[in-house]
Amino acid sequence: MKTKPAFLILSLFVALESGVSAQETNDNVEAQVQALLAQMSLEEKVGQMTQIDFSVISVINGELAENPIDQAKLEDAVLNRHIGSILNTPTTPNNQTQPIEKWRRMTQAIREVAAKSRLKIPVLYGIDAIHGATYTENAVLFPQAISMAATFNPDLAFKEGEITAREVKASGLDWNFMPVMDIGRQPLWPRLWETYGEDVHLAVTMGSAYIHGHHGDDFAAADKAPTCLKHYVGYSYPLNGKDRTPAWIGERALREYFLPGFEAGVKAGTPTVMVNSAEVDGIPGHINHHYLNTILRGEMGFKGFTVSDWADISRLYTRDKLAASPREAVKMAVMAGIDMSMVPFDYSFYDLLLDLAKTGEVPMTRIDEAVSRILRVKYQSGLFDRHEPALDVKGNFVTDDAVAANRQAAREAIILAKNNHNILPLSKQTSILVTGPTANLLSVMNGGWTITWQGAAEHLYPKDKPTLLQAIQQKTTGKVTYVGGKNFSDEINIEQAVTQARQHDVVILALGEKTYTETEGNIESLHLDPVQLQLARAIFEIGKPVILVTFGGRPRIITEVANKAQAVVLGFLPGMEGGAALADILFGDTNPSGKLPISYPRDSNDVVMYDHKPIEAFESNQYRPLFPFGHGLSYTSFQTSGLRLSKDNIAMGENIDLTFKVKNTGALTGKETVMVYLHDVAASVSRPVKQLKAFKKVELKPGAEQTLQFSLTPQDMSFIGVDMKRIVEPGEFEVMVGSETARFQVAKP
Template sequence: MAGRSVSAQETDKAIESKVKHLLSQMTLEEKVGQMTQVDFSVIGAPVSGDEYSDGAIDQAKLEDALIKHHVGSILNAPSIPNIKAQPVDTWRKIMRTLQDTTAKTRLKIPVIYGIDAIHGATYTENSVLFPQAINMAATFNPELSFKEGEITAREVRVSGLQWNFSPVMDIGRQPLWPRLWETYGEDVHLATAMGESYIKGHQGNDFSAADKAPTCLKHYVGYSYPLNGKDRTPAWIGERMLREYFLPTFAAGVKAGAPTVMINSAEVDGIPGHANYQYLTTILRGELGFKGFTVSDWEDIKRLYTRDKMAASPKEAVKIAVMAGVDMSMVPFDFSFYDLLVELAKSGEVPLSRINEAVSRILKVKYQAGLFDPKPLPVVEDNFAAPEAIETSRQAARESIVLAKNDRNILPLKKDAKILLTGPTANLLSVLNGGWTITWQGSAENLYPQDKLTVLEALQRKSTGKVTYIGGDSFNAPIDIQKVVDEAKNHDVILLSLGENTYTETPGNIESLNIDQAQVDLANAAIATGKPVVLLTLGGRPRIITSIAMRASGVILAFLPGMEGGEAIADILYGDYNPDGKLPISYPRNTNAITPYDYKPTESFDVNFYTPLYPFGHGLSYTSFETSGLKVAKDKVRMGENISVTVNVKNTGALKGKESVLLYINDVVASVTRPNKQLKAFKKVELNPGQTESLSFTLTPQDLSFIGVDLKRVVEPGDFKVMVGNETVGFTVTK
């Protein structure tokens, strides 16, 4: 990799020598075992039926997996009956048991244990849980993403776990998709900046360090753009769009040093991700230069046979996937992959060279992660749920919340205001966090820590006035609308807390972005009282709120701000924090009005318009900002030169606040139609009232490039526009 130090190169060389030596000693069965990943339930001690006790391992099953089948990786948390977070001590006990059993194997090759720690150490009890990725993108603050990576890696390692299935580098351009909130939004540059920073924080310069861990890029590639919006359904992405929008984030993740990649669970242009040699080998290896290993998603090699009907048998499915470039199979409930691949290798249908290639990649990452010579785990005290880590998460939550509307400065509210709070998301911790929180779907409210605050509890703690709550104990519990109407006269403002229940993956599939009728009825009744209404939304997708938002005095889009989200929302409502979040997606006005901000000319021509309810980058403050003096250093630049851009930003209001200054470009005329604008740089600054700061940006030739007619990246000479705020300046690229 470019820029690596001599010592790093020497370390790589030493590791390659160790891998080669170890590989020479391995039997075929030991090699295939390394390519096999099973769920914890395969080794778990049963309580009754299919249920497994928290953290308890059946030693005979474990030895069957590690000694007889030579399994190289295990994933997931224990279950009663569903996977859920475990105490730190339980995780440490599990990992010690695995290490002790590994010591009994012939070659003592360590297991690499994978977990979905997507917004903190999600499967360790009482870990610091950050806002979800869509919120982190709304901060426009890569430093916070870096810190999230640092804290997550440290708490994962404190737990004894070794490998994080994060970050999601898919681009979130289909708002129906139930994993939209796991992405960094719809823009390539923003997602790249946030993902790179997370990886660097999580891995540091050496992910074998005691407080670091390897990351895994998900879900390579095109998974996030299903045509019908439903999870694990086909995407129709041409190669130009793939290279323009979907590959760059993964290329950035590879360049940032992520050593593993998880594969798209669906299909693109008729080819399932796990069968796509062009994507997995030709592009990922040959073009992006990826040197680590790929891991399948959940049971997806089997699904080439059971679901996709691409393979005529389970054995053929294994052959197709391995030959396409899958190195490790998340089987996950049995050893069928192991058995079938051994047969395929013995028959010569899968060459030993391909198996050696895959195993070498896996072993290399295990050496790089320090698993062969494990360091003592970080002590729990000061490294787990540390006060400064919790405060970082709380600050991320504050910076992620978007103030979308504030008519007549209805916000901030006075501390002694009489507030009527109602709506299904008002008094639940789960709806602040979303999926992958303590449990897979994140919906087990009874498992959430009681010391964390819901929106209601946070308001009650801060208020010096009257806070009345009318709602149910669960998301779907009926709310007494007449009681809301009757109580409204006794209050200054109605805070209407609407949104979604928790979900991820296929359980989150929906038919429409419209919110359910019960919430619409509640909103209509609240607005009809004539009292000022502030709308607060929580959830992972932009559900359609247009009619409500147009009549509300204030609108706050909170999405999934994490475990500290209740307090962060209260801070903003009462003015203890000046909001500075900006939308990382275009918020649609209607359920079928899905147009991203970087739309093409035909999408805003004749009768077509970009008319979201709130555009990408939208976000208000309790102060005001103004940009001015936008300049480029030269009107004409030669091909291959950088372009220097400067702009001034001033706090023109009465309060201290933060502003994200977004720089866009437009290629005026090109051989392939260009977006109206594309984000190419941003900086977040904090300014006192009246303070002005001059910001400098450097645009590179890469920033001016696009995927040309021949599907190669190109910069064409001609005119370009640079846009910041309400200003536009131009420059010309010459040969």
């Protein structure tokens, strides 16, 4: 929807009330940056461009220590090497949550050493808080991005950003590597679930809302923090589906699908960008001068700093074979536009860049440019004024409002994809067999970057959050039996499961994936593990009603099972409250409202997006997913009607308004996401059959009706033309809402 969200209106109001213009603030920061830069030695400047992993300053076996910091190593890093940033937990490579008070002690120790340095430049501490403060014990952990996208509720994304920033800052941390604004259009890719799905408008809307919540009006505020856009750009579309492998993206597709999310993030005020670990069209992201400068800074107007991903500058030599030596790799990356290097385990970048600067191979102008950008973000983040953790724990960590928001997000994230004969919701007296590898684990509802890097350490998960099985047991007075293991890979006794199924009214069959992220999650096929299919087939043979529930980060092929099941519930990664939320839906305490943010493929080689081109649905080609983008059922029913446009003809550059009604035609109160699609009927470049341009989630009581209004702008009607410029062409357009279509003409100028 093109009206300003409430949080944006509030931001504008606060800015006007403050009496201090943004320009005055920027001028003040710029003066501070330049004054400090003028005092810095070359060594201090190069240090600011260096980011190290916590292990560099850790005692041996630091994960076991109450105080994991080696004070001598920390002082060497900050006072002698002048490092600008630290990332990660004390437990690399596995990474593991830390108690909040331990985090606060560690980060305070780093601040105190930085305060002893000659120029007292603070260290910026970064963390992957991708669905809440993921590395702080007991933090509120939301659904992952793919599931937040399924809510189609930007207000929830805003709240997630707000709560995450608050809990990150209460932990003593400064900087969050989130959100992922690359688009999720390759279902094999093991980081698909970190995206907001396949649609540009949905990703832009949800990601922007998250950033606004995380930043507030000023990310220097005690309960706010800067974000980082990932991973610029095209990382999410590897041709073979494997993580950190090449993408082949033409410039038109890049501009049409992959750049808009980053442009929206820049407009939303994100001050940092993390760079693509792989390559696009043969050029690694870390030396792509065109992407980093011409587009990101020139076209988008990005003013912040870029940070490399993990060890990716050295990999220009060790892996990509683009550089003849580690020294050349550093030179290439810095000259291409990388401002800060996530080294991460040593000072090699510092040493090499220092030498390159002394010999003049990297000019001081480039060093000063990068350091200015880093200092600017540190000033904007309020780090120079912060001498202790910014926020008290009490009242800011795991608050009632945060837990409630998380529960609501989980409820709205879960998708009811099939419900034959209205088998759902179940009676609470129903006798139920629960089986399958994802039925009794919290990890499978959370995914990677949860408590540990890969998210699989089930023993570390909180004991007060129910798994699906436990939530079902808490909900029902009927008989509940479980046949399964304690771990995802445990063998399930199929014979026992079949025997028990015969003795129950319904089987809840919980299938899906174990946890993973990055290259650890690479797979050869989207098909489920054969052992899961064997279990499902055996259960179906006895004829009992089966409710299929799935958890996982990507759409594993479930066609055979879904066709035979009476109901299908797609959980994806609904977070710590996922078990309770799913049980709420199964028993009717919550009316489901989630919608698919991706097209769910019918088979592994039949991957077609909803916004496909006409040639993809011509003759024998077709868009025939198992479940389409935007699909999601409710326990009530909705109907849209009365689609009307404000005009039949508009001038070039003019908006067009549309109205229609949505009515709850069922017997229960429910939430419905109403989607507005647009199609350019004929253009000089082939256009998608439809594209989402606006949506709104409404809640209606039975029989209630609401009139919705939207405006479509020239931006909505535009596309990347033959000359790679965004244009609007005159001609006919179709607006689609529900089963209705309306047409209008854009006149020639």
